Amino acid sequence: MISFFHYAMEILPDMLSGAWITIQLSVVCITVGIIFGMMLGVARVYSSKYIYWIVTGYVEFLRGTPCLLQLFFIYYGLGDMGLLLKPVLAAGIALGINTSVYQAEYFRGAIQSIKPGQMTAARAMGLSKWKAIRYVILPQALRLVIPSSSNEIIYMFKYTSVAFAVGVPELLAQADITGAMNFRYFESYLLAAIIYTIMVFTVAKIMSIIEKKVYVPGLQLMQ
């Protein structure tokens, strides 16, 4: 046990630099995911038939393929075609796109659970459809989406570890490197697991604080 702490302290700087990259990558992916997810979700509910089918095809295609395949496609696949991205950028794009289609489904569900009367009331007051979405539908959808969206955020936080596969020096990569250098995989992975847990717990806490902060009586997803 003492030797673990000793070793942990020794590799901690490397591990924390990995954790920092994990955090940055997560923030980028989650932001991209929520913004695109919201737009895709809105498009799936409110756009014309033509756009609906394009968006639906896009969402279903990306939901139907593994995340690692998407990452390899963007990094190695596009690289092969002459578009070589930095590993961290490729990972940001791939994971951001991946998580956005899941967020899109949560947004779609949230929007569809809003009573049609809310839209009708906004239109009856003389608001355009897009303004009604902006001022009435989205503020409600954003609140309704928090619980399911939080799960996806937490999931994505951990899933940034696949960036390891294209050589991004994030937390899992650092655990692997320090483990290999010191022949102490067990302790390195254990420390990585502890750091992930602390980070994910913090994220979950932040999400529940946000949820409480924006709570409005009478605005919940129907069970």
Added chain:
Amino acid sequence: MSTILEVKDLTKKFADTEVLKGISFELKKGETLAVIGSSGSGKSTMLRCLNQLSPPDSGEILLEGVNINTPEIDLNTVRADMGFVFQDFNLFIHLSVLENVMFGPLRVRGLPKKEAREIAMAEIERVGMIDKIDFYPAQLSGGQQQRISIARALALRPKLILFDEPTSALDPELTGEVLGVMTALANDGMTAIVVTHEMGFAQSVADKAIFIDQGIIVEQGVPEQMFAAPRHERTRHFLSNFVGLE
């Protein structure tokens, strides 16, 4: 008084069902028109055709002399000028009472926040809810919600207000407060069309009444006369369902 609304030969079909078969009437500024008729007679559809929530198939709707049932008309401007009060209130559930009433001036009329707030406060005061400005719709009774939704419609400063069975979703003991607000509005000179089952209100407050049955206006006139001595058998039959109307 000048004519504010003139409806000519309005028709509307849903699939193969003719819901409105040529509705025509006129409304003068400051008048309250009660629209009565049994469920499914087309009276709510008629109201939704007026502000084109449900676009009519044909006919003219002249608002202050301008036909608004043409593609060239900006529907949003027209709708802002015609307040609409729903049977089930439809207050924005994520906004407080004050924010709901400010919504029209702020988001539809584009007024600055301070001015929107002043208008909203005045309208909330008018419906007697000034002590509830920070409440959310879910924290209010049905009657209170409906009063706020009337204030929300008023805050747009509309030329007339359309009421779609405003008390039908309320418990009997809550209808009084809403009808009270509507009566005060009528006395203040607000122009209104009220689709209602409240015959007492129609009789005592409305200047005019029309009875719609199967998509046509069977009878129209001054409520007292119409209720006391209906000229048509269908009107008589409909009114006989309401006992104690004198």
